[in-house]
Amino acid sequence: AQSVSQHNHHVILSEAASLELGCNYSYGGTVNLFWYVQYPGQHLQLLLKYFSGDPLVKGIKGFEAEFIKSKFSFNLRKPSVQWSDTAEYFCAVKGNRDDKIIFGKGTRLHILP
Amino acid sequence: NAGVMQNPRHLVRRRGQEARLRCSPMKGHSHVYWYRQLPEEGLKFMVYLQKENIIDESGMPKERFSAEFPKEGPSILRIQQVVRGDSAAYFCASSPRLSETQYFGPGTRLLVL
Numbered sequence: 001a002q003s004v005s006q007h008n009h010h011v012i013l014s015e016a017a018s019l020e021l022g023c024n025y026s027y028g029g030t031v032n033l034f035w036y037v038q039y040p041g042q043h044l045q046l047l048l049k050y051f052s053g054d055p056l057v058k059g060i061k062g063f064e065a066e067f068i069k070s071k072f073s074f075n076l077r078k079p080s081v082q083w084s085d086t087a088e089y090f091c092a093v094k095g096n097r098d099d100k101i102i103f104g105k106g107t108r109l110h111i112l113p
Numbered sequence: 114n115a116g117v118m119q120n121p122r123h124l125v126r127r128r129g130q131e132a133r134l135r136c137s138p139m140k141g142h143s144h145v146y147w148y149r150q151l152p153e154e155g156l157k158f159m160v161y162l163q164k165e166n167i168i169d170e171s172g173m174p175k176e177r178f179s180a181e182f183p184k185e186g187p188s189i190l191r192i193q194q195v196v197r198g199d200s201a202a203y204f205c206a207s208s209p210r211l212s213e214t215q216y217f218g219p220g221t222r223l224l225v226l
Contacts, residue, residue, distance in 0.1 A: 004155070036217070043219035044156075044204060090155055099146065099169050099211055103155035 002027045006091050006104035013081055014112045021076040021107050023091035033074040034092040034101065035065055044090070050074065051096070061085070083113045115140065117207050117218035118187075125224045132192040132199070134221045138207030145188045146215055147180060150202040162188060195225045 007022030025031065035047040048059025055067040065076045074091060091104040118137040126132050138145050143164055148156040161169040162182040173180070177195075182188040192199055202222045206215035 032212075034214075044217040046214060046216070049214060092155075096212060099144075099161040100158035100172065101146075101148075101156075101206075101215060102158070103148075105153070105155045 002093070002102050004091050004093050004102050004104035006089075006107050008107050009105065010108045010110070012110045012112065015083055016080050019076070019078040019081045019085075019109070021089055021091070021109070023074045023076065023104060024072050025074065025091075025093040025102075026072065027093050027095065027102070030096045032094045032096050033065070033067055034094070035059065035063070035074075035076050036090045036092060036103075037087045038090070038106075039087045047076070047089070081109075081111050083111045085109060086111045117142075117205055117216055119203075119205050119218035119221050121221060122219060123222050123224070125226065126195050127226050128196055129194050132195050132223055132225075134190040134192075134203050134205075134223070135187045136190070136205030136207075136218060137187040138205075139216055142207035142209050142216075144208045144211060144213075145182050146206040146208075147188075147190050148204045148206065150204065150220075152201070156204060159190075192223075195223075197225050199223060200225045 003026045005024045033050040036044045037047045048057050050057045050067045058064045063078050088106045088108050090106045092101045094101045145162045147159040150156045158172040160173050160180045177193045179191045202220045204220045205218045208215045
């Protein structure tokens with residue numbers, strides 16, 4: 001079955017700490033991978049995406065993610081988080097010829113000032 | 114370029130009433146997708162439409178839910194005879210083509226009393 005698993009539901013970090021949010025997916029075939037972010041009271045925004053090419057993808061606000069095909073993983077990283085990174089982060093997968101995006105349940109990140 | 118627009122942002126209905134949720138895609142986007150986010154869950158695909166056509170409704174509940182995307186005007190997600198379990202955030206997304214990135218609107222939060 002097609003699915004996305006995010007390892008942590010809640011993460012609490014202090015400012016300047018390094019961040020890694022785990023994401024594994026189950027999907028047959030060629031995939032497109034996404035991380036979306038939802039800041040408090042705001043709508044879902046695209047943080048970064050992988051369609052093809054370099055498996056290390058750089059997104060907005062200093063975030064990056066690495067696609068490891070052999071591990072079916074697409075972990076999100078940021079070397080030094082800020083208080084403004086407090087948000088909910090969703091990992092998602094889509095078949096490259098498919099219409100529906102399959103989302104993980106989300107990880108709520110809380111950054112302590 | 115305005116983003117995906119959804120209205121209303123918040124909607125309160127009593128059990129048995131109808132809910133109509135509207136979505137205007139980004140300019141130049143002819144593909145519209147509806148997703149539902151239940152509390153503590155990730156977004157779940159409901160339906161994919163192009164102008165005047167439903168392409169994939171595999172995620173739509175079999176009863177009470179319908180969607181349309183007329184030639185003129187916004188896409189409408191209609192829920193008849195709402196029940197408490199319909200309380201959720203409903204997100205619309207659009208893309209210029211099937212294989213392109215989907216951009217999300219701010220969502221409509223439906224509360225059924």
